[in-house]
Amino acid sequence: MGRTLAEKVWDDHVVRRAEGEPDLLYIDLHLLHEVTSPQAFDGLRKAGRPVRRLDLTIATEDHNTPTLDIDKPIADPVSRTQLETLRRNCAEFGVRLHPLGDVEQGVVHVVGPQLGLTQPGTTVVCGDSHTSTHGAFGALAFGIGTSQVEHVLATQTLPLAPFRTMAVTVDGELPEGVTAKDLILAVIARIGTGGGQGYVIEYRGTAIEQLSMEARMTVCNMSIEAGARAGMIAPDETTFAYLKDRPHAPQGDDWDAAVAYWRTLRTDDDAVFDHEVVIDAAELSPFVTWGTNPGQGAPLSAAVPDPASYPDPSDRLSAEKALEYMGLTAGQPLRDIRVDTVFVGSCTNGRIEDLRAAAAVLEGRRIADGIRMLVVPGSVRVSLQAVGEGLDKVFTAAGAEWRHAGCSMCLGMNPDQLAPGERSASTSNRNFEGRQGKGGRTHLVSPQVAAATAVLGHLASPADLSDLPGQSAPSGPAGASDVRTPLGA
Amino acid sequence: MEAFTTHTGRAVPLRRSNVDTDQIIPAHWLKKVTRDGFEDGLFEAWRKDPEFVLNRPERRGASVLVAGPDFGTGSSREHAVWALQNYGFKAVVSARFADIFRGNSLKNGLLTVVLPQETVDALWELTEADPTAEVTVDLVARQVRAEGITADFDLDENARWRLLEGLDDIGLTLRHEADIASFEAGRPSFKPSTARI
Ligand code: SF4
Numbered sequence: 001m002g003r004t005l006a007e008k009v010w011d012d013h014v015v016r017r018a019e020g021e022p023d024l025l026y027i028d029l030h031l032l033h034e035v036t037s038p039q040a041f042d043g044l045r046k047a048g049r050p051v052r053r054l055d056l057t058i059a060t061e062d063h064n065t066p067t068l069d070i071d072k073p074i075a076d077p078v079s080r081t082q083l084e085t086l087r088r089n090c091a092e093f094g095v096r097l098h099p100l101g102d103v104e105q106g107v108v109h110v111v112g113p114q115l116g117l118t119q120p121g122t123t124v125v126c127g128d129s130h131t132s133t134h135g136a137f138g139a140l141a142f143g144i145g146t147s148q149v150e151h152v153l154a155t156q157t158l159p160l161a162p163f164r165t166m167a168v169t170v171d172g173e174l175p176e177g178v179t180a181k182d183l184i185l186a187v188i189a190r191i192g193t194g195g196g197q198g199y200v201i202e203y204r205g206t207a208i209e210q211l212s213m214e215a216r217m218t219v220c221n222m223s224i225e226a227g228a229r230a231g232m233i234a235p236d237e238t239t240f241a242y243l244k245d246r247p248h249a250p251q252g253d254d255w256d257a258a259v260a261y262w263r264t265l266r267t268d269d270d271a272v273f274d275h276e277v278v279i280d281a282a283e284l285s286p287f288v289t290w291g292t293n294p295g296q297g298a299p300l301s302a303a304v305p306d307p308a309s310y311p312d313p314s315d316r317l318s319a320e321k322a323l324e325y326m327g328l329t330a331g332q333p334l335r336d337i338r339v340d341t342v343f344v345g346s347c348t349n350g351r352i353e354d355l356r357a358a359a360a361v362l363e364g365r366r367i368a369d370g371i372r373m374l375v376v377p378g379s380v381r382v383s384l385q386a387v388g389e390g391l392d393k394v395f396t397a398a399g400a401e402w403r404h405a406g407c408s409m410c411l412g413m414n415p416d417q418l419a420p421g422e423r424s425a426s427t428s429n430r431n432f433e434g435r436q437g438k439g440g441r442t443h444l445v446s447p448q449v450a451a452a453t454a455v456l457g458h459l460a461s462p463a464d465l466s467d468l469p470g471q472s473a474p475s476g477p478a479g480a481s482d483v484r485t486p487l488g489a
Numbered sequence: 490m491e492a493f494t495t496h497t498g499r500a501v502p503l504r505r506s507n508v509d510t511d512q513i514i515p516a517h518w519l520k521k522v523t524r525d526g527f528e529d530g531l532f533e534a535w536r537k538d539p540e541f542v543l544n545r546p547e548r549r550g551a552s553v554l555v556a557g558p559d560f561g562t563g564s565s566r567e568h569a570v571w572a573l574q575n576y577g578f579k580a581v582v583s584a585r586f587a588d589i590f591r592g593n594s595l596k597n598g599l600l601t602v603v604l605p606q607e608t609v610d611a612l613w614e615l616t617e618a619d620p621t622a623e624v625t626v627d628l629v630a631r632q633v634r635a636e637g638i639t640a641d642f643d644l645d646e647n648a649r650w651r652l653l654e655g656l657d658d659i660g661l662t663l664r665h666e667a668d669i670a671s672f673e674a675g676r677p678s679f680k681p682s683t684a685r686i
Contacts (some may be wrong), residue, residue, distance in 0.1 A: 015672040016665050024665060026672050028680055038522030046524065049659070058683040078520045085522040096683055117681045147567065147596070147658070155662045157669055247686060250679040258679035 002268025004165045005234050006200040009140040009265065013123050015157055022159040028122035029139075030152050032059035032095065033108045034086040035413075036127025040150035041089040051093045053156045058117065059090050059097040062107045063413045067376055067403035070100055079414065093153075106379020106405045109133040109347035113217065114381050116246025120235035120262040125152055130347050130429065131230075132223040136216035137243075138235035138265050140200070143224065163229050164274040166199040167267075170207040172281035177463055179357070180215035181349060181427065181446035182287040183207070183279075184222045185297045189287070191277060193295040196228030199275065202267060203233050207281035213242040214353035221348045222429050225294035234266045286461040288334055289431050289444040291322035296431075298334060300449065300461055306330035325433055326441050327421070334459050337443065341424040342373040342400075342454040343436070344447050346410040349427035350378025352385050354447040359391040361451035361462050362398040368457035373400035374416060376408040400454065412437040425453040490598040492655030495627040496579045498552030500616040500635075501542055508556060509563030510590060514572040516564075527572035547620035554581045555612045555624075561590025561601075570597045580626040582633065584609050595648045596657065602626060602633060608640045628652060 003011070016024040030053075037059070044051070051057060064079035074080040083100070090097035098104040104111060109130055112118045118134040124141035125131060127149045134141035148158055168187055188195075201223050203216075211219070216233050223231025240259055243249045250258040289297040290304050296319065298305065307319035307330065323330065328337065344350075344358045355377060367373050375395045377383035383405050386392055392402045409416040410428040418424055418440025427450050428435075431442035443459060452460040518530040535541045542548060554573065560583040561569060570593045573581065580600040594601045604612075615635055616622050625634040628649060633640045644652075651661070662669075 016668045024662065024668070026669070026676075029683070039524050042522070042524045047657075047659070055682045055684045081520075081522060096685060117683060119681050122681065151659050151662065154659045155669065156673075157662055159658070159662065248681050248683070250681075254679040257677065261677070261679070 002271035004267045004271045004273060005138060005202055005232055005265055006140060006163070006165055006230070007271070009121055009123065009138070009232075010163075012121065013140075022161050024157050025123060025160050027125050027152050027156055027158060028056060029112065029117055029124045030057045030149075030156075031108045031112055031124065031126035031128075031131070032057065032086070032149070033062050033126070033128065034082040035063045036146050037089065037149055038082065038085045039146050040127070040153055041093065043147075043150040044093070044153055047154075049154045051095060051153045054094050054096070056156060057095050057153070058112075059086060059095050060105055060108050060111050061086060061098070061100050062105075062407045063411065065100045065105075065404075065406040066415050067374075067406050067408045068415070070404050075415070103380050103384075106377075106381065107347045107350060107407055109217075109221065110350060110378035110382065113137065113213070114246070114379060116243055116249035119243065119249070119258070120239060121265050125158065129224045130221055132228070133217050133221040133347055135220040135223065135230050135232040136213060137239055138232060138262065140230060140232065142230045163200045164198050166196065166201045166228070166275040166277065167273040168201050168203050168277045168279065169205040170203065170279045170281050171205040172207055173210070174207055174281045174284060177448065177461060178281075178284045178286060179446040179448060180211055180218040181444075182284055183281070184219045185287040185289065185294065185444060186284055187277070187279065188222065188226045188295050189297045190279070191226050193225060193293050194227045196223060196226035199228050200230045200232060201226070201228045202273070203231060204267070205279075205281075208233060209236065209238075211238075212353060213238060214351045217351065218348055218354075222294065225429060235262045286446065286449050288425075288449060288459055289442075290326065290328060290334060290337075291319065292325055292431055292433050293318075293322075294429065294431060294444060296322055297444065300334055300459060302334055304328045304330055304332045304334065327423075335464070336458060338423070338458045339425045339443065339453060340370070340372065340422045341409075341418060342367070342371060342450050343376070343409040343424055343426040343428065344450050345374065345376030345378065345403075345408050346426075346428040347378060347407075348429040349447050350376060350382065350405075352382050354427065355382065355386045355391050356389070358447040358451040359394040361448055361465070362400070362455070363394050365398055365455050365465070367399040367454040371399075371454050371457055373398075373454045374403055374409055375400050376403045376416075377405045380405045398454075409436050411435055412440070418442075425450050425459060490655050490657035490660060493579070493598060493600050493628050493652040495625065495629055496552065496600075497623050497625040498579065499548070499550065499621065500553040500555050500612065500624045501548050501551045502613040502616045503542060503554060503556040504613060506557035507559045507562060510561060510566050510569040511563050513561070513569040514566065518572075519566060519568055524571050525575050527568060528575040528577075531572040531576045545620075550577070552577050552579045553624045553626060554578050555609060555616065556581060556583045557609070558584040558606065560586050561594075562587040565589045565593070567593045567597070570594045570599050574599055582609060582612065582624075582626075595652065598652065598655070598657070600626060600628060600652060602642050602644075604633060604640050604642055608633070608638065611638050
């Protein structure tokens with residue numbers, strides 16, 4: 001029987017297989033950041049163990065770094081300690097580090113791909129759940145805990161239990177104005193936040209094949225929000241073109257050998273997935289979340305759902321709680337929701353293409369009065385490229401703040417936070433209670449929706465801007481009942 | 490990981506059930522960046538009371554914790570195990586442990602021994618009456634012994650072997666060093682390297 005992409009990559013990394021034991025898997029690339037590595041290094045130090053493969057290990061600073069005044073000392077003592085500890089550990093063990101202020105610094109999941117380190121058919125791990133991002137290249141990439149970080153540092157391997165395979169097939173063409181973010185939010189709403197548990201998801205189908213690498217990363221990034229171990233997309237010409245001539249991409253003969261191998265990394269025609277989901281791209285539309293987990297989303301044209309419409313009692317309860325926390329009422333059109341803050345950035349949507357998309361909407365426009373809009377590139381490289389293209393000017397002319405690279409408002413670990421009760425439209429990946437700051441309320445959106453929302457002051461898509469000025473946005477035809485089945489049959 | 494064969498030490502009788510990991514080590518300690526230095530956070534809230542058993546001078550240096558049922562429930566934080574170890578505990582005895590806590594403890598070389606509540610009661614009475622009474626936890630014989638008490642306990646063979654040999658997950662994997670080295674020798678040259686260029 002044929003094998004899936006995920007199974008092929010797994011098989012190619014088995015160091016040891018024994019009856020009744022998990023496979024011991026070799027790890028090609030280990031990414032580190034300041035939050036989940038300190039105790040791992042401490043463990044190595046205690047046991048007198050070195051880092052086995054410094055040449056497969058790289059670190060950057062992202063979660064705790066400020067996005068303003070980066071030349072000043074970091075005010076929060078906990079953040080400062082974590083960053084200083086990473087610097088000390090990397091110096092002591094010899095790990096390559098790109099600290100705040102370095103040109104290669106940025107969100108760890110933006111840095112790996114842009115350096116050309118993330119490659120098809122590799123195994124990639126990081127002490128961070130959004131490691132699934134790297135699956136966009138056809139890598140088997142997943143987040144690990146601190147004890148596993150130590151295990152990989154010491155042995156460059158991990159004992160791993162087998163996974164199940166799921167295919168999410170998206171055929172057809174995405175309608176105009178519908179992005180990768182809308183697609184993945186719709187997928188999560190469809191399969192649920194626990195629907196991917198135990199699975200590696202392979203995204204396939206014509207709509208996926210047409211996505212750029214940036215867009216594929218957005219899709220794979222959020223696999224974890226469906227509970228999946230990892231997300232993957234088979235490498236193709238788009239992948240090879242993205243990688244060619246990146247700093248750490250293979251060169252010369254190695255490039256040819258690599259591409260020949262990468263071409264074999266496709267799910268065989270006769271391979272069988274444990275579970276399959278099929279989605280028609282043509283039915284997708286701009287998608288936003290209304291609740292407090294990424295599965296609580298609906299088309300922008302819909303209304304806040306009525307918890308009473310949920311047949312499952314636990315779904316109903318969680319919808320009730322979400323509406324209470326979010327300060328929303330059932331039946332309220334999503335387009336009527338006014339926000340205070342707009343955040344464009346994170347490892348989900350902080351790449352150049354995302355910034356271009358947001359800038360294209362803002363070009364020649366101003367954000368609404370009273371709105372705070374933060375635009376935070378995912379890495380210093382992205383920032384430089386955006387500045388080179390003049391995007392920063394577009395943002396600042398529109399009234400947005402152009403910040404330094406980092407995780408920023410994706411999570412409340414650095415100074416960029418929502419105040420209690422504040423509401424945001426955010427291009428990040430988690431709308432959990434308090435994720436962007438204690439008491440903050442988050443609506444997950446695409447960069448395009450974020451920008452249009454900033455202009456109008458309420459959740460909106462670029463299409464709502466075309467009839468500016470004067471007219472109000474057309475309200476969508478959908479009611480609460482449509483929310484449950486956003487994808488058609 | 491330090492090997493555990495047999496350990497003899499004085500005990501701390503902790504007459505409380507459902508001690509969750511937040512009581513063992515409160516959340517604000519989780520910001521630390523090391524695996525040691527958690528001893529002062531162990532049972533922090535209770536230790537504000539000078540009469541709390543751990544604060545009694547006669548318990549100083551005790552290394553076996555005898556706790557009530559359902560010890561280690563709640564959040565999965567491994568810090569709870571580190572805190573107990575940093576304080577000097579080598580073994581914890583209880584009638585029932587929370588699963589994740591037990592897994593974490595055995596991974597880190599802290600022996601968690603499950604004994605019937607009657608035996609735990611007997612250990613409490615003995616060590617409360619005589620703080621100098623010693624308790625022996627013998628992993629080789631799978632037995633707990635103290636004056637007037639002999640109790641056998643179960644532990645799955647794999648966990649026991651790893652404790653006896655002092656093998657942590659990393660130690661176990663490193664036993665397959667030859668496999669890892671031979672896999673590395675066969676890796677294609679086009680695989681990515683983080684070495685600076
Ligand atoms: S951008 Fe957000 S999701 Fe991504 S690594 Fe940073 S904190 Fe995590």
